[in-house]
Amino acid sequence: MQLMTLLAGLALATALWSGVQAINAEARASYDAAAATLSEGQFAQITARDGGAIPHATYVALRRAGWAVSPVIEGRLEGVRLIGLEPLTAPGGLGPVRLDEGADLGAFLSGEGQILARTETLARLSDTGAQKVPSPDVAPNTALTDIGLAQRLLGRAGEIDRLIVANVQPLTRASLAQVAPELVESPPPEGGDVARLTDSFHLNLTAFGLLSFAVGLFIVHGAIGLAFEQRRPMVRTLRALGAPLRRLIALMAVELAVLALIAGLIGVGLGYVIAAALLPDVAATLRGLYGADVAGQLSLRPAWWLSGLAIAMGGTAVAAGGALWSLARMPLLSGAHPRAWAMGRQSRGQAVAALALLGLAGTLAVWGQGLMAGFTMLGALLIGGALALPPLLTQVLRWAERLSQAPVAQWFWADTRQQVPGLSLALMALLLAMAANVGVSTMVSSFRLTFTGFLDQRLASELYVTAADTAQAEAIIAVAARDADAILPLLSAEVTVAGLPAQIYGARDHATYRENWQFLQAVPAVWDVLARGEGVLVNEQLYRRAGLDLGMMVPVGAGLTLPVLGVYGDYGNPIGQVIVTEDLFRSQFPQITALRFGLRSDPARVESLRVSLRNEADLPDTAMVDQAALKAMSLAVFERTFTVTTALNVLTLAVAGFAILMSLLTLAAMRLPQLAPVWALGLTRRRLAGLDLVRAIVLAALTGALALPLGLALAWALLAVVNVEAFGWRLPMYLFPLDYLRLGALALVAAALAALWPAWRLSHTPPAQLLGVFRHER
Amino acid sequence: MNARTFILAVLLPMQAMAQGFAGLGAAVEDFAVPVPGRVLEFPVDHGAHPAYRIEWWYLTANMTGPDGTPYGLQWTLFRSALAPRDGQGWETPQLWMGHAAVTTPEAHFVAERLARGGIGQAGVEADPFSAWIDDWAMEGPDFDNLRLRASGADFAYDVALRATGPLITHGQNGYSVKSAAGQASYYYSQPFFDLAGTLTLPGGDIPVTGQAWLDREWSSQPLAADQSGWDWFSLSFETGDKMMGFVLRGSTDYTAATWISADGQTTAFPDGAFVAAPQEWHEVAGREVPVIWRARLPARGVDVTVTALNPGAWMQTSVPYWEGPVTISGSHEGVGYLEMTGYGD
Incomplete structure (x- = not known):
């Protein structure tokens, strides 16, 4: 009985710790992958000015001129969005391919190749000879593969749709205009960078990992303490019979260490089982569904084992230390009574x-x-x-x-x-x-x-589109004026506010903003005042860093300062942001025309809107972001x-x-x-x-x-x-x-x-x- | 070690072997294997050998600036084959990796590039000679006159190389044995380059002059299964003589050395003739690495202390290792380069 409680207590505490660790690690991994899926957009991109394909030779010319760019091809294969990547040059963390998580790069690159997608997406693709790798972190209805295979499957040998520009570029490189004047570089699209938000979540998960460690320690302490309580009479008897105290204590310590080790091992195993049972992903890994992904999982395990055993041994040591100490000081004859009742004195x-x-x-x-x-x-x-x-x-x-x-x-x-x-x-x-x-x-x-x-x-509009140039922007406006409920041009410029880099945005006065935006603090009827051009909105980052407050004046363009009307949360953004009305923006920055638009539409008609934009404004799929899919x-x-x-x-x-x-x-x-x-x-x-x-x-x-x-x-x-x-x-x-x-x-x-x-x-x-x-x- | 590193280590076995990854020593499969007695042919052998699994063009240089400050430079192009064939387009199984570095007494700058073969992004042509990956290149009308360029996020260099001596071979006419079990590679060098050019560092451009040493090596299985890494020395003495020596660390160490006299005559020394022992260790990137060595080749009266110019010359690349310039004192004076793989991780 005593043995059972001790072993079970220790094992459970260890299981708790290692289970939470396993889950925690898995949650982090899936967050990373999800963030990566959302964030091809964290990189600038290079596309052809005419919207056409980029030849291999141009890609190689750019690489040879020092540009750290990676080619992407995209198209539809049996209704599935097929994306071809080049894993050796893709910036770290791009795509949910998880190539950096232990996938078999050799298999990805050679032979018949691999296609990564969700199971249901894979089921829709007919057999191409390529190995189908289930990968739950790929976005729905999307499949990822090597660019070579993608070109072959799409029948577009030698063509590239766009180049992803890595954030770190070498010191010396020729200008884009010199190497490939027919290409144009566009900055990373809005709203893609969830990395910092994710970081924050990771930190919190880590904190709770520590918390579970504390809970585990308490329980180990309790288990050991109670085991000793029950043994006091026996120790008294043994000592009365002449057993030396020192040897008794040494024996008990060794026994405990052995028990802790056994319980720790059971606990870690149990924790792994619990995590596997609770988390479909881990279970899937165990069943070998991920195939090569197992390597990435295995590399985590020594940490679990060690920390699990450490908590069992450490907790035992701490708990037993106190118990053995009190045992050592126990008077020879008065030790028969369990001391639980005396704890009140403490x-x-x-x-x-x-x-x-x-x-x-x-x-x-x-x-x-x-x-x-x-x-x-x-x-x-x-x-x-x-x-x-x-x-x-x-x-x-x-x-x-x-x-x-x-x-x-x-x-x-x-x-x-x-x-x-x-x-x-x-x-x-x-x-x-x-x-x-x-x-x-x-x-x-x-x-x-x-x-x-x-x-x-941030993503209130049903569809976000990016035009390659003003002509295409006009085509978009023409299509959208007919088919969409509202067009919200996204105008922005780089400015400096209170010595800090910031972006200034021009917002059209529209219900989209009024209905969806929430403020951390704002003056009454903030949208009406803003619409009259009598103030600006700032994000929390700028508010905190520049020490702003409601009513304080903010410079907007040349020679104009306006009071702060409201502060909004802006969780994905590293820099400050200021919002003014569209009219004010256009008068301050007349040279800037809108190339990006949010389109409001009945969600049911988004697909037909996409089709007309594709056909009439010649807009590629990559230039349209469907927010419903992103949110889902x-x-x-x-x-x-x-x-x-x-x-x-x-x-x-x-x-x-x-x-x-x-x-x-x-x-x-x-x-x-x-x-x-x-x-x-x-x-x-x-x-x-x-x-x-x-x-x-x-x-x-x-x-x-x-x-x-x-x-x-x-x-x-x-x-x-x-x-x-x-x-x-x-x-x-x-x-x-x-x-x-x-x-x-x-x-x-x-x-x-x-x-x-x-x-x-x-x-x-x-x-x-x-x-x-x-x-x-x- | 992070997972990406692991993948690349598996993918690019040239260093991975040195790092002791299990299994890599076994799978030679259909790749060609070096055999003794093959005569190296130039300029053809300056080019790539796709039938072999791994290959490298490895240049290191010791230089000084106008004020006498010593600098080191590295330019390496690795080739790694997933299968023993070449081809055009994305399907080629040939993969390329470039490493570039500049070492100053205080700083160490590193950059890495990866590329697929078959599309022109990286490759090697024998004549006229050209080895390149992205904007990095080592090229010229012939192997004796080369221009070398590389750039990273915080450094760049552009230098000219002119050979003042002949190509030399290691081992038995270029057949270099790497273990008692007989693993071997083809190995030759051009250790007689004069160098002049410009380093671009965060502080500005620095004109430099010095000497460079180019190693060429290819094989399919250079290390035995029990070998965990190597310590490789290229030493240039003030007398004009040079020496290459390496220790392959395993259950028993395997060493080899080549003595290169100032006129280009070589003498190869078998296992045990060259001895190198760590004298002092330095913690870099979370691991202990020996940065002062005692290196001896008693047959030539060499007993020198080899000291790293910058103990922090850690190559934080897909497969990390230590590589940096050294100074030599003791029985001989001079400068050289030291490469150490398989420490930590």
Whole structure:
């Protein structure tokens, strides 16, 4: 029994840690891939002025002139969008090909080649001899392959549609006009750069990885502590029989190390299984669906194994250190009584430490500077919150006891209070688990709301098109005036505001903006004032960096300054942005004509609009971005993140529930002397068991009540402190009461399940055993 | 090591072998294998040998600026074949990788290029000689008169090379054995280039003069399975004599050396004649690398200390390694280049 609880406790804690690590790594990977799919647009592109194909010779001439460019060909194959890339020259991180994640580049380049796409897309492609590689991170209805194969499949040998321009270029290179005057370079399109937003999410996931580590440590500590509690009588006996203390301790330490190693190994394996079961991607990897991708996964595993074993061994060492120390100091004869009951004496010290830590967290929240302070604050908040739990619980129970009248109720509260020290470690684990869950769901959901809101705001138009020149722009306007509901020209210029580089945009006064844009702060009727040309809008980056505020004046072009009317969130953008009306923009920058347009249309007619643009304005598919597809893609990514969140909830609660079970089992034997008199006074065993069940639920409920503010504080610290320090903007925090309620219910269920077996055992305790308490023979 | 590096390491086995990646030592399959007794023919052998798996054109130079500041320069073109054939267009299995570097006493600049063969982006022509990848090139009317160019994000160079001595071969007339088990490569050098030209560094252009050493080597399986890396020395002594020596590190070290007298006469020394031992290590890019060596060739009375000009000359490329200029003191004085692969990762 003792062995089982110890092994299971350690293994579960390790499983929790390694499972979260695995999920975390997988989530990061899929985020990276999704970001990459969204972001061919983070690179400038070179296309032919006439919209036609670029010959191989021109590509080679550009390379030989020093241009770091990579060729892309694109076309339709049996209705599927087929993109051909050149992996050796493609800028790092381009495309979800995951060539940099362990795919077989040799197979991609030689023989019949490979085609990467989602399974359903692959099913639609007839057999070309190329190996079909399922790749869930490729955008829907899109297939990726090597440029050579793509040219062959599309029947366009020697043709290139566009060249991607790497962000880093060599020091010396000839100008484009010199090498290939028939080509034109266009800057990266808007809205593609989600990298920084993704970075922020990664940071938060890492923070929660650490959090799960803390939960795991607590549980390991609890498991070891309880194991030692149970052994005190045996140690006393052995010592009384003459076994030397030093040898006893050494033996126990070795035994623990071996157990920790075994439990750690089981735990890591279990964690991997859990992660695989919960994450379709990892499971797919295991089934070999990814084929070559396995290499990328395998390279992660040593880190999991090592960190999983480290937490098992480290946690054991920390926990056993304290336990062995107290064992070493145990007087020879007085050690028979388990000491769980005496832990109450530590509670004052704990309360002081908790207050100090929470005070530190508060101080850092107000005055702290830098990322380190942010993380220190997180740590202080967590440990302080956990340490504060037992004293708070005791206090609450004392009040309840005072308020209750009936003797049984009074006894119930008093007995519950007496059990707090014995259960405190398990309850702290539950607190941390719940706080982590509240934090995770708040963070992830806030992130999702912000991100989708941002996409809605930024990509409100159904279709975005880019013209190669003014003539094509006019053709687009002609088609759109007939077929689209509204044309929103996107006018922009580079300016300097308060010494910082910024972009200035001209916005047409249209419902699209009025309905979709949200402001962090703004004057009343902001769009009306803006439409009258009496002010500007600025993004959060500029607002923070230039120290602007509503009403402050911002220079707009030559000799004109206007007040700030509103500040909007601009999460993907590294530089400052100013928005003025279209009229004002045109009068300030008359030389700039719009080449990019947002087109509003009934979503059902977007496809026919595309077709007319393709046919009448000669606009290639690459110059049209359908936002519905883009949004659907990013939302799918978030759904996967929610799987992660759910997995984390289930995992942490299961482990915390197990900790409670262990504590209750350990306490059960010790509590007989307390229960026997109550039983003798007339309370049936059944009633007593029922009360025990209620007690577990009450304690879990109280813990949950405390976990909610702690979890919210954690989420706030991550979103508003750590994120601002790391990235310069604040992610707005949203609350999700229903999620919290569901989580609370889950915690109660976990606690009740944990208490069920001990309660059942109590209800079936033979009366003789209870009677035995009254014989002085313990 | 990140995953991309891993891929390229697998893809481009010339260095990967030195890094000890499992399995690469085994799969020679249909590639041609060097045999003793083949006479190297020029200018044909200056060109590419697509039937062999790997090949390189490897130039290093020791130079000085107008104020006497020493500089080092590297220009390397690697060829790696996925299959033993050539061809036109994207289907060719020939892949190319370029590495360029400039080393100053304080800084080390690195750039890398990758390219597919078959489309003209990279390749080598024997006569007139031209080796290129993108805008990097080593080319000229013949192998004795070359112009060398390369550029990275923060540096560039453009120098002229003029041979003042003959081509020399290593091992048995160019058949260079690389392990006790008999792995070998074809290996010849032009160690007698005079160099003059311009380095473009963040501080501006610097005119330089110096000496360069060009190595040519091709094979399909240069290392034995147990060999984890190598330490390669090219030393130019003030007497005009030169020496090439390498240590292939494995379960037992395998060494070889070539003594090149000032008039171009060569003597090849078998395993064990050349000895090199690390004297001092330096941490660079998170790993320990020996940057001061004691190198000895007792048969020629050579017992020198070889010291890196800049211990941080780390090539942070797809397959990372250390490569940089050195100074020589002890029984002989001079300068040279040191390449070390297979440390860390």
